[in-house]
Structure formats: C-alpha cells, structure tokens
C-alpha cells in the first residue's frame with residue numbers, strides 16, 4: 257500500500273527546532289509515534305519535537321498548537337514554537353493579521369508579530385501569569401516560598417520552581433556551574449519532587465539584567481534554547497532580586513527578551529523565528 261505522505265516545515269526559534277505540520281491539511285493519527293520517529297537526529301528529520309498547528313476548540317482563539325517532545329510526551333506550552341507558528345501562519349498566507357490568538361493546553365496566548373516588509377522579524381508572546389505552586393508539577397522540599405534544595409547525583413541544587421504552563425526548576429550558579437546541565441539535567445528532570453518531570457535551567461547573571469542560561473528540556477534533553485525556560489529564568493531572577501523585571505536571556509542558540517509586566521503580572525517573550533526547510537515524509 258502507498259504510504260500517506262505528510263508535508264512538514266522545519267523551523268527553529270533560537271536553535272530550538274521543531275517539525276511543524278498544518279493539521280488543517282494533514283491528519284496525524286498518532287502524534288506520539290510521529291514525534292518519536294521524525295525527531296530522531298539519525299533516523300528521522302531531526303528535531304526537538306513535533307508541533308501540530310490546527311483549528312482551535314475555543315471561539316476566542318484563531319489557531320491551536322499541540323507540542324510533542326522528542327520522546328513523544330505532550331507538553332502544555334512551548335514559547336519558541338509559539339513564535340514560529342506566528343511566522344508560519346503569516347508568511348504562508350494563513351492569516352494577514354499581526355495579532356494571533358493561539359490556543360494551547362495552558363490557555364490562549366496572544367502573539368504580536370513584528371513585521372518588516374512581508375517578513376516577520378520577531379514575535380512577542382503574551383505568556384500569561386507565572387505560577388509558583390502548581391499541584392502535580394512540584395512537591396516543595398522545604399518550607400521556602402517557591403523552591404527548595406534537591407539532591408541529584410550526590411550534589412545539592414537550590415532552585416526556584418516556576419510554571420509557565422509547563423514546569424521549570426531554575427538553578428542560579430556561577431559560570432562553571434552551567435556545565436552541570438550535562439551531568440545533572442536528566443537526573444533532575446526525573447527527580448521525585450516533580451511528579452510530571454520537569455524542565456531544568458542552569459542560569460548565571462553575566463551583567464545587569466542579562467542572564468546566561470543552559471537548559472535541559474523534559475522529554476528532549478539539552479536543547480539550544482527554551483522559550484518557557486527563558487521566561488522561568490527571568491521570573492525567578494526578578495523574584496530573587498538577581499535581575500529586574502525586564503531581562504535578556506542568552507541561551508546556547510540565541511537571545512530572548514523577557515518582560516514580567518507589573519501592570520498585568522503577565523510575562524512577555526520576544527524573539528525571532530526562522531524557517532529551515534520544507535519536506536515530505538510518510539506517516540509512521
């Protein structure tokens with residue numbers, strides 16, 4: 257039997273790369289299987305995961321996003337993919353609006369497209385409010401307000417738990433400590449303090465309001481950037497007084513700008529988005 261071919265677009269935001277499929281045109285019956293197979297760096301397209309763009313359930317949204325990590329697990333939110341979807345929808349002619357309401361598993365996020373000529377230069381995403389106390393995402397180990405000491409691989413890590421829809425644990429360290437992402441990232445992702453596993457950020461203040469961050473993503477391992485992780489880092493830094501409410505987060509693959517706005521308590525994420533290539537692949 258001839259396999260069903262699916263057209264996809266590979267994109268990245270600050271090096272965080274995903275495979276995008278327009279499910280208005282193509283049905284993906286088993287996204288978990290597709291995410292695992294297609295994300296493989298050696299036997300697939302190669303990516304940090306799979307993103308499905310679709311029709312929203314809510315009348316208040318224009319489009320929807322579903323995001324699957326490279327291990328097939330589904331996440332509630334993805335900051336970098338949201339920006340890429342803004343560019344995808346606008347530049348592929350699926351919308352002419354520069355404001356898009358995107359339905360995600362963690363609510364409707366508004367994308368503001370910054371357009372120059374016909375191209376989307378960058379996108380600002382209203383990531384809504386950060387949370388510090390999500391049942392089912394984090395079991396605090398101390399009576400600290402939002403965070404605690406966790407032991408992994410014989411080492412103690414003090415971090416701050418921040419949910420941007422999805423869970424993050426942000427550890428402030430010195431410059432050398434950023435390399436801990438390689439040794440301890442996986443162990444912390446699976447720490448018993450995180451019933452739903454966790455994304456782990458190792459962050460270091462390099463200059464005023466500029467944070468260098470490396471990330472271990474739940475379900476994908478080390479990635480070149482994480483949008484929700486950048487937001488979590490900036491929020492944790494502001495909460496602890498390490499940085500102000502607007503900061504730059506420098507990740508392995510690029511820099512993202514974050515503002516935690518006092519007026520509405522929302523976090524705004526700004527950064528670029530890039531096309532890599534289009535292709536066709538059989539359904540698994």
Ligand SMILES: N[C@@H](CCC[C@H](N)C(=O)O)C(=O)O
Nearest residue numbers: 331334335336422482483484
């Ligand atoms: N890369 C993303 C986050 C993707 C999901 C994450 N790994 C999770 O499981 O929560 C981003 O840019 O936010």
